[in-house]
Amino acid sequence: MTKAAYLLTMDLLENYLKHLCGAENVKINEPLAQWTTFHVGGPARFLVIVNHKDILRRLISALEYLEFPYFILGMGANVLASDLGYDGVIIKLNFKNIEHNDVFVYADAGAKLGAVVNYARDHKLTGFEWATGIPATVGGAVYMNCGAFDHSISDNLVMVDVLQNGAIKTLTRNQLDYDYRHSRLMDEPAIVIGAYFRLNHGDLTEITKQMQMIAAKRRHHPKEPSAGSVFKRPKDGFYVGKVIEELGLSGYTVGGAQISPQHCNFIVNLGNATCNDILQIIYYVQDTVEKHTGVLLETEIIFLGKVE
Template sequence: MYDYVKTVIPEERILFRRQMKDYTTFRVGGEADCIILVQREEELAKLVSYLNQIEEAYFILGNGSNLLVGDKGYRGVILKFDGPMEQITVDGTQITAKAGALLAQVAVAAREHSLTGLEFAAGIPGSIGGGVVMNAGAYEGEMKQVVEAVRVMDREGQITTLDNDTMEFGYRTSIIKNRAFIVLEVTLRLKEGDRGQIGAKMEELAALRRSRQPLEYPSAGSTFKRPDGYYAGKLIMDAGMRGYRIGGAQVADKHCGFIINTGKATAADIREVIEEVQERVKERFHVSLEPEVVFLGDF
């Protein structure tokens, strides 16, 4: 297989046997067979059609900030965007970002061009590709409000552009989740604003995050989706699970919606805490907590 891959990707961008803990914000996860750094759409088209044809498993990695990779790692190919696939271009009130660009960097570009609307995303540690997949949101904002169009590739390597209406954005979901598209590029439509006010809003939200979230520990942010009519963190706290711990994984004291890696957690520890929390909340309040975090690989 790699004989073909090497005809598409230069060897220095094919990384064998990498520890996924170095690529996820939870800082856990075993070895992936191979990580390929993709810099061009044409490379991606060739890779995905080939990998599909030979039925080799592959996974699109954003910034690994919503991902729990098992301790035994991932048998397959991880595709990660790199270099030119992280570019950001601003044209009037429109920002076009390649899928690998970090949301935080896109938010800074917006501020630098006095464009308002993306302040909510400045503290979300994902890529814009991952942000669109999850319809990432915070503090009354979500990607749905600012996305104009999304350029996607299907698993045969065909490219299409979807507009906001066809994206089927919902709470932490979009068409990308259901149809297994790969996000290549995102076009945002923002509004002209005041640079000082935009910067102040971003700082205010960053301060709120620091005061409410256990940012000093590795995590994947909120572990669970918000169940209809409830807050996951409050249910977990009311179930008496604040500080609940297995191995190095813990329900954060500061925010029970976060499960943190206190230093030496394994992916299995984190998964067990997730399952225990689900069980106790279900038992106590008859509410099912659905993980927001994506699970990958062998545990």
């Protein structure tokens, strides 16, 4: 494509996005640092806020027809965005309804996980307390099977509504091949629209107590901007943070990024970190851990844009 044709396409695309999503919901050259919990990342060519499922379906059809790249961003709590930004459309889902029928809770993909946890408590439903304090949207949590304290979101999950190949369909939990920090959604791209969870009737005082206990445990986590644990646990009994600490890497710093002395599986942004600073630390940790243990650590965080 010539530069002129490309620019014309960009102009048309901008107008189309504004027409479909509303001009106030389209941002141009939007710094990703403002939309990720690491607070790093260069400009996204477009960032759109999508308020309705039907608009999402039409938007995805158009982008796939144009072969224009897009990325669904939740809270950006597990994403490392490139310093160069993203030459495509970042899509933020802004539908966030939560409802329940007896012990079944439905939540839209754009709802915050914390809102679902609070909703469950408010309706005396137990089973979600473990997720207290995890920064996530329902879509992001279901996509990568977030978890903590020996629980995963797939334990609570019954069904997921997805947008796949132009159609909205419902998949059962068993169809999603859930595993530790993994779902089939990561292999066969599909957009989570909403999810159905099964909880149990519980006692409000007990639920509140459990949530406070979990919140207290999380208070020991680093306060600086991060994306939570950077590396996946490679096997049972291999505690990544502990291994990194034993190898003397606690506090290891590159530019504005540091291995948190509080929790060595967290890389934190001390204020002016770049994606590249964080990447250098990731590579250094991977090399050092592999040299000493023979284990190559796999990242849990997801890379957005050109990250190398």
